[in-house]
Amino acid sequence: KAGVTQTPRYLIKTRGQQVTLSCSPISGHRSVSWYQQTPGQGLQFLFEYFSETQRNKGNFPGRFSGRQFSNSRSEMNVSTLELGDSALYLCASSLQGTTEKLFFGSGTQLSVL
C-alpha cells in the first residue's frame, strides 16, 4: 500500500506570492492533517480535514487555508507569503482521525526569499 505522498518535495517562492501544496493520503484514509515545522517553533498543527470538512484548526492566520476533495486528497494554500513561512510542511493521514495512528508524509520544504 502506498504511503502518504506530498508534492512538491521542495519549493522556492518570494515574499508576497502564494503557494499550494498537495497531499495524497493512504488509500481508504479519510482524515488528513497538516503541520508546520520550523527550527524555532517545532511541529505545529495547522488544520484537519475529514470527509471534505475542516474539523479542527490550529492557531495560524487566515493566510493559511486548506481543502479536501471527495477522494480525500488535500491541498493547503498560503497566500501573501512572508519570510517566516519558510518551513517544512507535513501532511498526515488516518482512517477516522480519532485514536488510531497517523501516517506522515515526507513533507514539502518551502523556502520564502
Added chain:
Amino acid sequence: DAKTTQPTSMDCAEGRAANLPCNHSTISGNEYVYWYRQIHSQGPQYIIHGLKNNETNEMASLIITEDRKSSTLILPHATLRDTAVYYCIVRADQAGTALIFGKGTTLSVSS
C-alpha cells in the same frame, strides 16, 4: 502547549535498551499517551500508544504508571537507526483532535 515533559537529550549504546521517560501529570481520563519519532528530514513515525495498560509491539514497549502521570518508552535493543527525536504526546479520544508536539527527546545511539 504540550502537556508532556521530556528530557532534552539521551545517549544509548548500540544493542542496549533505551528507556525514554515522559511526565504527563495533568493527563485526563480520556487521553491516550502516544509516542512518535522523527529521523532527520523525514516525517514523524508512529511508534506506539496506550491508555492505561502497558503495550508492546514490534518496535517498542510502553510502560504507563498506575496513576498515569508518567510513562516510559522502551526500545529493547537500540540500533544506530534508532537515533532520532522522540515525542511523547497526550491526545484525547475525540475526533479531529490534533497531535500537540513538544520539543521531544533527542536520542543518540552510538556504537
